[in-house]
Amino acid sequence: MSADAAAWEALRLSLWVACWATLLAVPFALAVAWVLARRDFWGKGLLSAVVHLPLVLPPVVTGYMLLIAFGRTAPLGRALESIGITLAFHWSGAVLAAIIMGFPLMVRAMRLAIEAVDPKLEEAAATLGASDLSIFGRVTLPLIAPGILAGAVMGFAKAMGEFGATITFVANIPGQTQTLPSAIWAALQIPGGESQALGMVVMASVAALGAVLISEALARRVAARIAGT
Amino acid sequence: MTLEVHIDHRFDGFALDLSFAAGAGITALFGRSGAGKTTVINAVAGLLKPQGGRIVLGGETLFDSASRRFVPPAARRLGYVFQDARLFPHLSVSENLTFGARYAPAGAKGAGFDDVVALLGLEALLSRAPGTLSGGEKQRVALGRALLSKPKMLLMDEPLASLDGPRKQEILPYLERLRDGPLGLPILYVSHAVDEIARLANTLVLLKDGKVQQAGPLYDVMANPAAVPLLGVREAGAVLEAEVLAHDPDGLSRLKISAGVLALPGVQAPVGAKVRLRVLAQDVMLSLRPPEGLSALNVLRVTIEGIHPGDGPGAAIALRAGGDTILARITARAVTELGLVPGMSCYAILKATSVAPGNIGR
Numbered sequence: 078m079s080a081d082a083a084a085w086e087a088l089r090l091s092l093w094v095a096c097w098a099t100l101l102a103v104p105f106a107l108a109v110a111w112v113l114a115r116r117d118f119w120g121k122g123l124l125s126a127v128v129h130l131p132l133v134l135p136p137v138v139t140g141y142m143l144l145i146a147f148g149r150t151a152p153l154g155r156a157l158e159s160i161g162i163t164l165a166f167h168w169s170g171a172v173l174a175a176i177i178m179g180f181p182l183m184v185r186a187m188r189l190a191i192e193a194v195d196p197k198l199e200e201a202a203a204t205l206g207a208s209d210l211s212i213f214g215r216v217t218l219p220l221i222a223p224g225i226l227a228g229a230v231m232g233f234a235k236a237m238g239e240f241g242a243t244i245t246f247v248a249n250i251p252g253q254t255q256t257l258p259s260a261i262w263a264a265l266q267i268p269g270g271e272s273q274a275l276g277m278v279v280m281a282s283v284a285a286l287g288a289v290l291i292s293e294a295l296a297r298r299v300a301a302r303i304a305g306t
Numbered sequence: 307m308t309l310e311v312h313i314d315h316r317f318d319g320f321a322l323d324l325s326f327a328a329g330a331g332i333t334a335l336f337g338r339s340g341a342g343k344t345t346v347i348n349a350v351a352g353l354l355k356p357q358g359g360r361i362v363l364g365g366e367t368l369f370d371s372a373s374r375r376f377v378p379p380a381a382r383r384l385g386y387v388f389q390d391a392r393l394f395p396h397l398s399v400s401e402n403l404t405f406g407a408r409y410a411p412a413g414a415k416g417a418g419f420d421d422v423v424a425l426l427g428l429e430a431l432l433s434r435a436p437g438t439l440s441g442g443e444k445q446r447v448a449l450g451r452a453l454l455s456k457p458k459m460l461l462m463d464e465p466l467a468s469l470d471g472p473r474k475q476e477i478l479p480y481l482e483r484l485r486d487g488p489l490g491l492p493i494l495y496v497s498h499a500v501d502e503i504a505r506l507a508n509t510l511v512l513l514k515d516g517k518v519q520q521a522g523p524l525y526d527v528m529a530n531p532a533a534v535p536l537l538g539v540r541e542a543g544a545v546l547e548a549e550v551l552a553h554d555p556d557g558l559s560r561l562k563i564s565a566g567v568l569a570l571p572g573v574q575a576p577v578g579a580k581v582r583l584r585v586l587a588q589d590v591m592l593s594l595r596p597p598e599g600l601s602a603l604n605v606l607r608v609t610i611e612g613i614h615p616g617d618g619p620g621a622a623i624a625l626r627a628g629g630d631t632i633l634a635r636i637t638a639r640a641v642t643e644l645g646l647v648p649g650m651s652c653y654a655i656l657k658a659t660s661v662a663p664g665n666i667g668r
Contacts, residue, residue, distance in 0.1 A: 195392075197388070197390070197392050198392055198394060198395075200353055200379070200392075201386070201388060201392040201394075202394075202405070203352075203353075203378070203379040203380045204351055204352075204353070204379050204380075204382075204384060204385070204386035204452075204455075204461075205380075205385075205405055205406030205409065205451065205452070205455045206380050206381075206383065206406050206409025206410065206455055207380055207405075207406070207409060208380055211409075215405070216394055219396045220395070220396055302395065302396055303395055304395065304437055
């Protein structure tokens with residue numbers, strides 16, 4: 078494989094992994110964000126801590142934990158493999174690593190959006206006869222939609238850039254698990270590989286900058302929407 | 307449709323322990339801040355679960371602590387108009403209005419969209435966003451939204467408190483139309499403004515420190531000297547029903563009350579119409595002899611029904627005037643010097659203000 082083709086292949090795989098990670102994580106992140114924003118229960122602090130743990134844990138530790146839990150010899154990994162799902166050293170494992178690492182960012186953006194919605198509006202909807210599900214669908218969700226998107230964009234960007242947990246959990250196999258950051262790292266290990274790395278660095282930077290800009294714009298729309306103008 | 311409320315609820319060193327019933331028309335729940343008004347209305351709506359008690363609407367038990375019954379707010383079918391409107395900011399006025407319509411059971415009685423829009427004068431607002439409305443417009447939309455959910459009863463928590471004078475005047479006629487209109491929807495109306503209550507209510511419940519102090523037809527409670535400290539000495543005073551007899555060329559109107567005829571300025575209602583008159587207790591003076599050479603026009607011959615000394619230097623005097631009772635607030639010293647005792651005849655010199663068209667609904 079030529080150097081250029083390898084770079085494009087790494088970008089393609091990164092986008093693929095990031096898309097899957099975002100799609101799969103959004104519903105869970107929304108549920109956790111809603112629970113943290115709107116419910117009081119025993120162990121809420123613990124749930125919040127666990128969700129945010131990947132932010133503070135060294136990524137290599139998170140990756141190693143995933144390997145222990147989902148490796149081919151681990152009970153969970155074997156159980157999944159028996160139903161045809163392989164995670165370790167496979168692109169789907171990169172998706173899992175990206176989900177875990179991006180989750181705190183998504184939950185945070187969505188939680189802030191939900192907390193910005195006045196619960197009094199939800200009470201008003203209830204007095205008009207709406208069930209909890211209807212209230213969520215017709216009041217809460219439309220008001221936080223930009224916040225959900227902002228969270229998804231942040232999660233996507235994190236997935237694009239994830240390196241430590243991914244390389245620990247699924248290694249660095251070109252065409253299979255070599256995402257853009259892994260490819261940059263691999264290029265930098267080869268003497269004279271800097272020029273090849275530079276192209277990929279530009280790709281990664283553009284993707285990250287775009288994601289942050291989109292996220293900021295969506296967050297502004299949440300504020301405008303809740304103000305009702 | 308009668309609402310029966312018994313609530314026993316304690317929180318943060320505050321105890322609410324009360325019972326009252328609300329029937330047809332507007333039942334006003336009056337009290338100062340912290341009297342427990344909003345707690346009561348939220349318990350009726352189901353937004354708050356009292357520790358004990360029972361709430362029954364038209365035979366249906368909405369809450370009963372003994373049988374652990376609690377109907378959630380969405381199933382109570384009570385239209386709640388909040389002080390702060392609470393319109394959905396992402397929906398247009400029209401979409402706000404129709405929000406609750408789909409949850410009303412098929413065949414539920416209530417006003418249709420066009421009727422409500424016409425009643426509340428919302429035609430020009432339908433496509434607007436809530437953020438662009440004035441305070442008064444928001445409250446009209448909130449009222450329309452509650453009506454269109456086809457509720458069995460309306461709950462209103464100080465719906466005018468956040469509005470300035472002119473905006474209040476903009477909403478009040480709509481509330482009167484609602485009270486006197488064909489819908490016949492009972493309304494539980496929380497307020498700490500005596501003028502609103504004097505104008506709107508049929509029944510008055512006075513709350514203080516989480517307890518009902520006085521309750522009954524508006525006319526009776528307003529004419530009860532014991533209610534004076536609860537309503538405030540400057541605001542207390544009887545509400546009378548009067549009929550407009552004539553509008554004189556000098557700008558005064560003659561109005562008939564049970565004890566005679568009064569001359570008042572600024573009466574807008576047509577001849578023959580029934581209006582409510584508010585006679586503030588502090589605007590009534592007493593004289594033992596028929597007054598002469600006095601600029602006041604309105605003098606009624608009255609009989610003293612009772613004398614209720616207040617906490618300060620004042621005393622509230624209940625006066626029988628024809629078929630009505632009016633209140634006077636004079637000093638305790640004047641009571642002694644004039645030698646006022648129950649059963650005595652005297653003359654009341656008063657200043658009355660017309661508060662609203664419509665009857666008292668006794």
